[in-house]
Amino acid sequence: MMKIKTIALVAGSLSLGATAAANAGGFVPPVMDSAPIVAEVEAPVGAWQGGYAGLTLGYAFKGDDRVGLTDSASNTFLGDIGEAELKGANAGIRAGYRWQRGNWVFGPEVGIEGGDIKGDTSGTLLGTDLEAEGKVNHMVALRFKTGYTVRPDMLVYGIAGVGRVDMDYELNGIEDSFSKTGYILGLGVEKQINEKWSVTGEYEYANFGKEDLQFGGLDTEATPKYNNLKVGVNFRF
Numbered sequence: 001m002m003k004i005k006t007i008a009l010v011a012g013s014l015s016l017g018a019t020a021a022a023n024a025g026g027f028v029p030p031v032m033d034s035a036p037i038v039a040e041v042e043a044p045v046g047a048w049q050g051g052y053a054g055l056t057l058g059y060a061f062k063g064d065d066r067v068g069l070t071d072s073a074s075n076t077f078l079g080d081i082g083e084a085e086l087k088g089a090n091a092g093i094r095a096g097y098r099w100q101r102g103n104w105v106f107g108p109e110v111g112i113e114g115g116d117i118k119g120d121t122s123g124t125l126l127g128t129d130l131e132a133e134g135k136v137n138h139m140v141a142l143r144f145k146t147g148y149t150v151r152p153d154m155l156v157y158g159i160a161g162v163g164r165v166d167m168d169y170e171l172n173g174i175e176d177s178f179s180k181t182g183y184i185l186g187l188g189v190e191k192q193i194n195e196k197w198s199v200t201g202e203y204e205y206a207n208f209g210k211e212d213l214q215f216g217g218l219d220t221e222a223t224p225k226y227n228n229l230k231v232g233v234n235f236r237f
Contacts, residue, residue, distance in 0.1 A: 052237065054093070054200070057089075058230035063224065067081050067220055068081075069125060084121040084134050086117055090228070103148050112141070131171070131172055133170045134168070140163065145158070162181060178213065182224075184206045199231070199232070201231050203230075206227075
């Protein structure tokens with residue numbers, strides 16, 4: 001009987017010792033992976049929305065306009081006297097407004113251009129020496145520009161619009177004039193200098209279709225078109 005009490009006492013002592021040891025060590029929380037939380041930060045896109053006005057300087061080239069003549073009375077084609085290439089320096093003013101949605105920037109622009117865009121040619125038909133000249137007086141345009149900010153301070157854009165050109169043609173001293181609406185397509189890039197000022201570089205192609213002209217007893221069909229490289233400056237309001 002004494003032996004059984006001794007064994008029970010030893011077991012109880014061991015149990016109390018184990019419990020005390022566990023309490024002495026305190027609570028040990030489970031180990032968890034704690035990877036650092038990195039917040040996504042969107043790259044800045046720059047500020048482009050708002051109204052603006054600007055100036056352009058350009059040079060037109062490759063405005064091929066073949067001059068063929070037809071007898072007005074008989075409607076007989078007499079032949080070509082050559083090709084007048086419209087080219088020359090030009091300047092313009094413009095104003096527009098842009099909206100911005102993230103990196104996308106878009107809006108309308110109106111402008112007017114004029115200068116020294118002209119072309120001439122000469123030849124001989126039926127024993128008669130002929131000289132022809134065409135000249136752009138001015139062109140009024142409505143363009144829509146859609147672009148993407150490749151950097152916060154740089155915009156690359158496409159151009160689509162309509163233009164109305166006013167032109168004079170002359171054949172051996174006889175003049176005829178017309179106004180004609182056509183289309184404009186192009187590409188451009190704009191770089192901000194500071195919060196208000198930016199510079200631009202643009203390429204445009206303008207095509208004004210066909211127009212019948214009369215010079216006394218002769219008819220011709222004008223086909224004015226030209227390419228234009230322009231640099232410019234904009235001020236944002």
